[in-house]
Amino acid sequence: MRLILIGPPGAGKGTQALSLTQTLGVPSISTGDLLREAVREGTALGQQAQAYMDAGELVPDQLVTSMVAERLQRPDCQKGFILDGFPRTIAQAEALASELARHQQRLDGVVSIVVSRAELVERLSGRRVCRECGAMYHERFDPPRTAGVCTRCQGPLYQRSDDNPETVNARLAVYERATAPLLSYYQSQGLLREIDGSGTPEEVFRQIMTVLTTSQSLPRP
Ligand code: ADP
Ligand code: ADP
Ligand code: ZN
Secondary structure, eight states, rough: EEEEEOOOOOOSSHHHHHHHHHHOOOOOEEEHHHHHHHHTOOOHHHHHHHHHHTTTTOHHHHHHHHHHHHHHSGGGGGOOOEEOOOOOOOHHHHHHHHHHHHTOOOOOEEEEEEEEEEHHHHHHHHHEEETTTOEETTTTBOOOSSSOTTTTTTOOOOTTTOOOOHHHHHHHHHHHIIHHHHHHHHHHHTTTEEEETSSOHHHHHHHHHHHHHHHHOOOOO
């Protein structure tokens, strides 16, 4: 199963990717996580990416597409993958398409998670992330059992530096300008499946599994 999750910041892509990866048995690849790791480790990529991420802007296509192409080469992607946060521009989508074609592979589907702007802002302002395992929590909507501590792995939770109101606004504008055009791009290829992302994480997950198992063009997971 080769799947893309598209949605604005805060739509729940990371949350759903974690559930899908367990159910479908394929890795989830978050370009945001990979880039934050590169920044933390101070690699050349991290040093180039940091200023863009701090400003809520997109890291240049070239850097991101070569990072993803490398990641897709790893053996765990042989049976498929879930892409969370990539592609984010038409140029990235085209780079992905040629990378897949080079290996005689194709996408099975693109799931677009739709959430109102007010809800996105609320979700992002309360988001907390585990430093150890990357699990997502929300101060109010999905609090950990103990405040500040990951329920799964006991790791410390932190608030992303780009989840502040100004950077959130910039990221939402970038989504509308650069990423939303991908919806018609994938629609025209017959790959797009829209999901109402406003319910609970469990409700959203069930909807995604339903479209994946009922879409004619998609194989059963
Ligand atoms: P979100 O929660 O907004 O979906 P991510 O963790 O996916 O955030 O991304 C955080 C930041 O990393 C983005 O604001 C951007 O600077 C950078 N980034 C992540 N994925 C990409 C991508 N595919 N192309 C360019 N920049 C990216
Ligand atoms: P994205 O990866 O699209 O930026 P996340 O999965 O990180 O989004 O979710 C953003 C925030 O919203 C997190 O704090 C998460 O716990 C919370 N969240 C995710 N899905 C839901 C949902 N269906 N209802 C309420 N809150 C949610
Ligand atoms: Zn954890």
